Amino acid sequence: MEQPNLNVRNNNPLNIRENGTDWEGKVGHSGGFVKFTSPEYGFRAAYRTLMTYRNHHGLDTIEGIVSRWAPDNENHTEGYINYIREKMNLQPTITNFWSDTVPLERYAELMLHMANMEGAKGAFTIEQARRGIVLA
Template identity: 50%
Template sequence: MTTSDARGVRNNNPGNIRWRDKWMGLVPEQQRTDTAFCQFVSPEYGIRAMMIILHHYQIKHGLNTIADIIQRWAPPEENDTQAYINSVVKVTGITAHKPINVTDSSTMSKLVQAIIVHENGYQPYDASVLQRAEKLAHE
């Protein structure tokens, strides 16, 4: 990791999750250098948080399409939500309004990787990082 890496990669928070909740794996308060976005001790913890949020979107809020999920993840007040949806559709190969099941490991992986690409411009993590994050999400 270098200082030229995208903010989400530097923060081990490739979904650019804002400070709100007390997540597992956050850096100690005295080491925080970003006041807007969470900083995690490793990318696995940042990806774990993404997976938990996406799971909650589907289970608690009934969001089961890429369009619905991204409209909540990246609301239009802060983002070009349609461009974000188009980006996720392109990376996942799943149409915007097709129902998906994020409890399916393959679907979750595609969705997380697509969000990482959109948030950071690239997806630097290999499959083992995503697998460790998924394992942490189920603990």
């Protein structure tokens, strides 16, 4: 039987790296990534990080968010961006580059698609992402 990906085993849907942050629900780390008690706490940490991107760095578009989350030196960032845009049906246009801005009410969906891109392959649910947001 195939072992689940690290983000699933760690209850860390978006693969938040261990950096010493004392996250609520954190129970250690594995493979350089934080381990959480439940997926909801992993989504909580991801949401808090994404809100920092939004509120302190002005990153609220798919391109801005993913470029910071999954930089080119570690990922195929352009492919990641295109995957999220396609899944969320948010595309910039020639006349409105900011049309891929992620509305706050769609962050649970954004995180779920990012978790799948990080390797979850459907292991997490939109309800878990929403509960993570509530915990934040």
